[in-house]
Amino acid sequence: MYQKDGQKYFIVDGHVHLWDGRATNHKNVHGKQFIDCFYDYHKNLSPEEALWDYDTYTYYGGDRLMKDLFVDGYVDHAIFQATLLSDFYVTGFGQTEEAFDLARRHPAKLTYNHAYDPRYGEAGLAQLRRDADRMNLQGVKLYTAEWHGESRGYKLDEPWSRRYLEECIKLGIKNIHVHKGPTIRPLDRDAFDVADVDKVATDYLELNFVVEHVGLPRLEDFCWIATQESNVYGGLAVAIPFIHTRPRYFAQIIGELLYWIGEDKILFSSDYALWTPKWLIEKFVDFQIPEDMLGEYAPITVEQKRKILGLNAAALYDIDVPAELQLDEPAGQGGVDVAAGAKESVSL
């Protein structure tokens, strides 16, 4: 819980990791390239006081995670998003068993979302059933750009992917987090294209699709499909740290999101340990659209911030929110008019 200026905020961090990017875990040079790329993101967008040294960044462990999120970081509940990257790392990048074990020991604080890869066919489906049972899965995180043998990625609307999504419905897995990334095969297409999310969101209304990183670098395409679909949400991981280095750009991102997809569809996420939640939450609560941009975007209200910082994700994951931290009107409503802003005539 975070408190400021007499307002209280229930915090759900929708995207955290417990990874091992140390050299001992690299399978090949891509393991090093991947963690180095993450570290550059961290260095590029963090405030100086929140910078980590490289060695700590490659592996920090469960105790450090608990402290950064729940002691220092105001977070009430956090959701692990698996990033396996088995072609790059010996035991995978995200540490499944370590994270799952932490979540089992702190069920009120942590939810573990696992991953699957439809390119494993029938064997993968059987594994998904076992994982859902053992881990009591409510959500999965799909990294569609993950390498697998000769393949550099897949699309959500491919036949095998559809079979896995249908299996999720049967197993009660309702939240499908999607991370778009580069190098999707075939390379003739735009790797960040979110059109496949659009197709499956239309076909599987029982599922919620959370597009991580709000579709960046294709924010406009994400906003467009989210406008058409009532079950598409946007996770703020990677977008929210711009609040520090480029607050005017962040104002545009959040302004566009509120305009196109609305306050009930946006989820706070730190992407820990890419960034730590403490400073992100403090800055977001203090944040306001700059005065000279108020013609373009409406000011952000406290109520909107409360939904984005936790109440929307709490609704998606049935997380109990203390009565004093709830809003009069429930947050995270799938049925609300998602294109409210977009349907109004634009003032010129």
Place this chain on the structure above:
Amino acid sequence: MTAAVLSAEAEVLDALATVTDPELDEPITELGFVRSVLLDDVGITVHLRLPTAFCSPNFAYLMASDALDALRELDHIGEVRVLLDDHHDSEKINTGLAADAGYLGTFGDEAEESLAALRDVFWRKAHTAAMERAIGSLMRQTPMDVDLIRRLTLRDLPEGKPKVALLRRRFAIGLSNCPNSRVLVDDDGKSIPIEGVPLRLRFAKSVRMSMEGNAHFCRGLLATRYADDSVGAEPIVTNTRTLRRMQ
């Protein structure tokens, strides 16, 4: 001799400046993607670099092969070599470029067709953003209502950068640059019905904002990635030519 050498270098940089990042619609020379240029008696060697090792390989390939094409256009250039540094697909792309293998030859069964359709998607995005910039800059001088914006033609736009940029992008996607052409159009060049004008403009603004934001981010990441290098945003140009090749 000095004048000739300088002009050779300038010519090379001008040629490289015609190559744009398809996603960001900005020249690779301004984005800091050209790491070094070496002119010698054999020819020219250009090293490119990108903000991350995982930048999309298709765009990386497009920029590298566009650079190769642009340099080969120059007279008396000699042998042209373009190399992409520090990318997860560097080896594959550099081998393909050196062998003139083309896109399909470079990526083998990871590729299906050509990159033409992909390039077209981003040309259309670039056009949408340029259209919004041109209308936006005119609106700051002259307030217009929806109907006026809808009926705006190319001749109504003041001369200047936004107009030049718009004409260039219209040409790229095959739209007419006749002065009587409508400015506000859809991706196929058709004019917009009056009730669709606000939404088209609003979406165009999102496209523009997204492209500009990505460019900021890429610049930032590139600077972080190469902070320890002695290489700045400007390419290091070395000329060891002793022969009067390119004048």
